[in-house]
Amino acid sequence: MGAKISIPVRRIDAKEKAGGWAKYIGDYEFDNLQHGRFLRSERARAKIIEIKKPVFPEGYYYVDASDIPSSGKNNIQMIKDDWRVFAVDEVRYIGETIAIILGPDKQKVLDLLNEIEIIYEDLIPAFTFDDALACKGGAVHGTDNIFAEYLLNVGNTDNAFKNADKIIEGKYETGFQEHLYMETQGLVGTWEDGKITMYASAQCPFYIRKSVAGTLGVPLGDIRVRQVTTGGAFGGKEHFPDVIATPLAVAVNKIKKPISMIYDRIEDISFTCKRHPSKITIKTGLDKDNNIIAMEIDTLVNGGAYESSTPIVLQRAILHGLGVYNIPNARILGRAVATNTFPSDAYRGFGAPQGLFAIEMHMSHIADELGLDTSDFKRKHFIKTNDITITNSKMHDDVKLEEMFAKIDEMSDYSSKVKKYANDPVKGIGIAFVNHGGGFTGNGEQVVIQGVVKMKRLDDGKAGLYVSVVEMGQGLQTTMRKIAAGELGLSIEDVVYDNPDTDIVPDSGPTCASRSIMVVGFLVQECAKKLKAKWEEGVGTEATHQYVHPEEFVWEQETLQGDAYPAYGWGINVVEVEYDPVTFEVKTEGVWAVWDVGVAIDETIMQGQSSGGIIQALGYASIEKCELKNGAFMQHTMADYTIPTSLDFPKVETVFIDNPYKYGPSGAKGAGELVFDAAPPAYAEAVQNAIGKRIYDIPVTPEMIMEALNK
Amino acid sequence: MVDSYRPKDLKEALSIRAEHGAMPLAGGTDLMVRYQSWTGTLPLFKNSIMFIGHLKEMKYIKKEAKDKTSTLVIGGTATLTSVANHPETPVVLKEAVLSIAAPALRNNATLTGNICNASPAGDSICALYALDAVIVIEKTGSRREVPITEFITGPGRTVLAESELVTAIKVPLKASSVNNFTKVGTRKANALSKLSFTGVADYKNGRVDSIALTFGAVGPTVVRSVELEKKLKGLSGSEIETKISAILEDYSTVIVPIDDQRSSAVYRKKVALNLLEKYLRELSRHE
Numbered sequence: 002m003g004a005k006i007s008i009p010v011r012r013i014d015a016k017e018k019a020g021g022w023a024k025y026i027g028d029y030e031f032d033n034l035q036h037g038r039f040l041r042s043e044r045a046r047a048k049i050i051e052i053k054k055p056v057f058p059e060g061y062y063y064v065d066a067s068d069i070p071s072s073g074k075n076n077i078q079m080i081k082d083d084w085r086v087f088a089v090d091e092v093r094y095i096g097e098t099i100a101i102i103l104g105p106d107k108q109k110v111l112d113l114l115n116e117i118e119i120i121y122e123d124l125i126p127a128f129t130f131d132d133a134l135a136c137k138g139g140a141v142h143g144t145d146n147i148f149a150e151y152l153l154n155v156g157n158t159d160n161a162f163k164n165a166d167k168i169i170e171g172k173y174e175t176g177f178q179e180h181l182y183m184e185t186q187g188l189v190g191t192w193e194d195g196k197i198t199m200y201a202s203a204q205c206p207f208y209i210r211k212s213v214a215g216t217l218g219v220p221l222g223d224i225r226v227r228q229v230t231t232g233g234a235f236g237g238k239e240h241f242p243d244v245i246a247t248p249l250a251v252a253v254n255k256i257k258k259p260i261s262m263i264y265d266r267i268e269d270i271s272f273t274c275k276r277h278p279s280k281i282t283i284k285t286g287l288d289k290d291n292n293i294i295a296m297e298i299d300t301l302v303n304g305g306a307y308e309s310s311t312p313i314v315l316q317r318a319i320l321h322g323l324g325v326y327n328i329p330n331a332r333i334l335g336r337a338v339a340t341n342t343f344p345s346d347a348y349r350g351f352g353a354p355q356g357l358f359a360i361e362m363h364m365s366h367i368a369d370e371l372g373l374d375t376s377d378f379k380r381k382h383f384i385k386t387n388d389i390t391i392t393n394s395k396m397h398d399d400v401k402l403e404e405m406f407a408k409i410d411e412m413s414d415y416s417s418k419v420k421k422y423a424n425d426p427v428k429g430i431g432i433a434f435v436n437h438g439g440g441f442t443g444n445g446e447q448v449v450i451q452g453v454v455k456m457k458r459l460d461d462g463k464a465g466l467y468v469s470v471v472e473m474g475q476g477l478q479t480t481m482r483k484i485a486a487g488e489l490g491l492s493i494e495d496v497v498y499d500n501p502d503t504d505i506v507p508d509s510g511p512t513c514a515s516r517s518i519m520v521v522g523f524l525v526q527e528c529a530k531k532l533k534a535k536w537e538e539g540v541g542t543e544a545t546h547q548y549v550h551p552e553e554f555v556w557e558q559e560t561l562q563g564d565a566y567p568a569y570g571w572g573i574n575v576v577e578v579e580y581d582p583v584t585f586e587v588k589t590e591g592v593w594a595v596w597d598v599g600v601a602i603d604e605t606i607m608q609g610q611s612s613g614g615i616i617q618a619l620g621y622a623s624i625e626k627c628e629l630k631n632g633a634f635m636q637h638t639m640a641d642y643t644i645p646t647s648l649d650f651p652k653v654e655t656v657f658i659d660n661p662y663k664y665g666p667s668g669a670k671g672a673g674e675l676v677f678d679a680a681p682p683a684y685a686e687a688v689q690n691a692i693g694k695r696i697y698d699i700p701v702t703p704e705m706i707m708e709a710l711n712k
Numbered sequence: 713m714v715d716s717y718r719p720k721d722l723k724e725a726l727s728i729r730a731e732h733g734a735m736p737l738a739g740g741t742d743l744m745v746r747y748q749s750w751t752g753t754l755p756l757f758k759n760s761i762m763f764i765g766h767l768k769e770m771k772y773i774k775k776e777a778k779d780k781t782s783t784l785v786i787g788g789t790a791t792l793t794s795v796a797n798h799p800e801t802p803v804v805l806k807e808a809v810l811s812i813a814a815p816a817l818r819n820n821a822t823l824t825g826n827i828c829n830a831s832p833a834g835d836s837i838c839a840l841y842a843l844d845a846v847i848v849i850e851k852t853g854s855r856r857e858v859p860i861t862e863f864i865t866g867p868g869r870t871v872l873a874e875s876e877l878v879t880a881i882k883v884p885l886k887a888s889s890v891n892n893f894t895k896v897g898t899r900k901a902n903a904l905s906k907l908s909f910t911g912v913a914d915y916k917n918g919r920v921d922s923i924a925l926t927f928g929a930v931g932p933t934v935v936r937s938v939e940l941e942k943k944l945k946g947l948s949g950s951e952i953e954t955k956i957s958a959i960l961e962d963y964s965t966v967i968v969p970i971d972d973q974r975s976s977a978v979y980r981k982k983v984a985l986n987l988l989e990k991y992l993r994e995l996s997r998h999e
């Protein structure tokens with residue numbers, strides 16, 4: 002950890018957030034504020050026969066699809082626009098928006114909502130992968146329930162399998178995961194100077210602008226979106242705010258008054274997107290020296306009732322399908338299915354954690370089957386610089402996994418504990434190796450986003466920074482300032498970086514895909530250089546900088562061939578556990594992490610990302626059970642959807658190694674999602690070694706451990 | 713119309729109860745959750761409520777000795793924290809209380825509230841069944857005492873009449889040398905129970921003199937079988953040891969849990985029996 006920029010500073014937002022005076026969406030006051038609440042579908046799949054409404058008193062409104070102006074559309078312009086703003090005639094999942102009930106008094110709004118009666122005619126819903134593939138009840142989407150299907154291929158897999166000495170197969174499943182950001186979803190829509198303005202707790206102000214403008218059928222410039230301090234997001238506020246903003250905009254457009262839509266916690270857990278459940282089957286062929294010569298992977302993800310970003314999530318799942326391994330002959334089939342569950346969407350990792358869990362467990366199972374040490378077996382297959390990837394390009398990164406393994410082995414005493422616990426009845430240790438591509442998949446940054454940043458010299462020797470990526474707890478207000486201040490030779494306090502407002506900042510793209518520092522941060526660094534060169538021109542001098550795609554990275558989106566990502570973050574986690582044979586509960590004794598994120602822009606912030614990402618991932622792997630009952634999430638309170646406390650997991654010991662990336666600010670690469678990826682398989686392997694039975698699915702609950710031991 | 717009352721003393725509380733049947737609200741940690749509504753609106757209480765958490769007359773814990781027996785009397789508004797901190801609180805009750813939620817909540821919530829809420833997952837209840845706790849119930853002009861096993865009649869149901877209040881919990885302080893309370897929660901802190909277990913027993917002259925074994929969250933109310941306990945009385949440690957599998961078989965017929973969002977019936981039953989087995993092994997070693 003040598004770089005100067007890594008030296009920690011006090012977070013710029015530390016005081017106001019710790020002190021409690023940061024203003025979140027629920028803290029703002031608006032004159033004449035109206036309160037809205039959704040009328041939602043209570044059925045997973047049904048025809049709406051009739052909606053019986055009471056008489057609405059003056060000042061109270063029922064807003065539905067009929068209120069969308071004729072210029073607009075009842076579709077939410079996300080990556081796809083299949084998701085309807087308001088359900089009409091039929092409903093496709095429990096919680097689907099049918100209307101907004103709004104007015105000045107919340108209790109009255111609730112009373113009206115309770116008086117509404119919906120007469121449904123139930124249809125047969127599809128919830129599981131099997132239901133979806135069998136088109137149970139008729140296709141939910143298209144003719145076959147397939148949102149997206151991709152096939153990746155490298156080498157000659159069929160031939161290689163023919164030459165295989167042995168073939169090993171496994172099936173791996175992961176469940177839904179709720180984001181449980183501290184601040185629930187919330188927006189306030191207002192009518193200011195003949196223009197709709199959305200105040201939003203959100204990751205992507207320009208996504209909201211696009212979807213709202215599309216729904217109302219107005220030019221983008223007619224909509225203004227102002228991000229307000231956001232209390233956590235984890236992907237849950239990437240696309241989902243559009244699902245609130247679009248019907249809200251229809252309502253604001255109708256009554257021309259400010260309206261707030263802020264979710265309660267139970268509403269938030271019950272009716273927001275979750276991580277995509279996955280089911281991944283892997284078949285591996287090995288030669289007589291136990292080298293992997295062929296691999297075939299079948300990946301399924303459940304997209305729920307609408308497509309949204311599901312195809313891209315699926316792409317990431319399969320592009321990370323081979324993990325950190327060099328497999329010369331491999332074929333990956335990826336399919337995203339439609340069901341009548343709540344639409345799944347972005348969640349830290351965006352498909353990669355599912356793909357990586359499967360490959361890591363599978364590698365562990367192969368080693369177990371062959372009587373080999375997991376880490377030896379995995380290390381033997383590590384991908385190296387210039388090896389061929391699943392998308393038939395070369396691994397451009399300087400892969401430092403061996404150096405990182407040596408480090409984590411020293412920190413955790415992994416190798417000797419593996420031997421020590423081999424015959425221990427209750428203890429186990431696990432290890433997982435991962436990488437995570439930074440930025441948008443393929444040429445997304447070049448073709449789709451084309452991010453722009455702007456900087457300006459202000460009074461008093463200050464500089465203004467204008468970007469559309471947001472602080473959502475990850476530290477961006479501090480790290481972006483550090484990058485800009487470093488180039489300009491200013492203190493970070495002298496860089497002004499307000500919460501983005503689409504009327505003020507250029508579109509530098511969304512806050513997602515581990516791109517904010519790696520991609521936008523680099524634009525900021527380059528822009529700051531330009532501003533510095535012009536600094537002497539005086540106050541008001543501006544500089545802008547737009548994304549330029551490095552020529553060495555080529556990509557063909559149609560066929561998914563080429564360089565899937567310009568650079569990867571790399572990581573290893575070790576988890577040590579002990580299980581209780583009486584209650585089957587697991588106690589985590591130690592967690593270690595070594596990361597290559599290029600260069601950490603602030604070591605303390607990255608330590609926070611590492612600890613936070615790992616503990617969130619350990620929750621996913623152990624206690625965050627989220628099951629469906631007739632299409633509704635059973636664990637919909639914080640009492641039942643339990644996330645880890647500090648007693649559940651001990652301190653995470655983290656070390657970063659430097660491996661600067663040419664096109665990242667000061668060499669930084671994507672890090673925000675990487676830190677989630679390794680803990681689930683490391684934990685599952687540790688439990689597996691403790692109980693002496695293989696683990697195929699997460700979350701690994703005590704109930705599951707009991708069942709595994711009974712087998 | 714939902715009214716709220718804040719009596720100045722117990723007497724007034726009892727008369728409000730008699731006149732309006734207003735629902736008592738002590739710490740409110742169950743009630744405010746049960747009746748929560750949209751943030752910024754009032755809770756959806758169906759009946760009038762009466763705040764009682766501040767009533768000093770019931771905010772006490774004291775030890776009473778009569779003849780040769782002593783009893784811990786816990787006042788109707790004593791908080792969980794005060795119960796946990798009292799030096800005379802039996803260890804299983806103390807552990808049960810400390811397993812509930814987090815310190816901030818325990819500072820406000822009452823033991824009586826936990827009992828009157830009568831949740832199958834109420835943690836103190838499991839221990840109080842094993843300790844033969846007695847519920848003191850008062851209404852204007854009269855007072856009755858009901859064993860906890862009779863007080864709770866089902867999930868969320870008690871024998872409390874609309875005019876009555878629980879004014880104290882009596883916990884007999886008996887000799888007990890082998891004590892265990894275990895809660896299996898959904899996580900390691902601030903968690904609700906998947907199941908819980910309490911075992912208390914004492915030996916006299918090498919033979920089990922008293923024993924109580926209770927199981928929480930594995931049935932509509934806490935499971936305790938006095939019949940089965942009788943079979944254990946008079947046994948020596950080594951006799952217990954030889955009988956463990958027979959005892960487990962007996963208990964497996966009375967523990968009939970259900971599946972829900974927190975756990976499965978199979979797991980609850982298996983772990984309940986495992987905890988019992990662990991306890992019996994420890995018991996067999998003590999004499």
Ligand SMILES: Cc1cc2nc3c(=O)[nH]c(=O)nc-3n(C[C@H](O)[C@H](O)[C@H](O)COP(=O)(O)OP(=O)(O)OC[C@H]3O[C@@H](n4cnc5c(N)ncnc54)[C@H](O)[C@@H]3O)c2cc1C
Nearest residue numbers: 738739740741742743812813821822825826828834835878
């Ligand atoms: C975050 C959280 C975590 C929790 N964790 C746990 C846990 O781990 N284990 C657990 O068992 N519980 C748990 N609870 C539930 C709750 O905190 C306990 O049941 C608590 O003891 C209730 O006490 P209270 O004084 O707040 O009850 P209140 O909410 O005031 O009342 C509860 C019930 O008792 C009645 N009542 C109260 N006092 C009297 C009286 N004197 N006479 C007659 N009726 C009365 C009320 O009318 C009501 O029906 C949790 C609650 C929350 C919010």
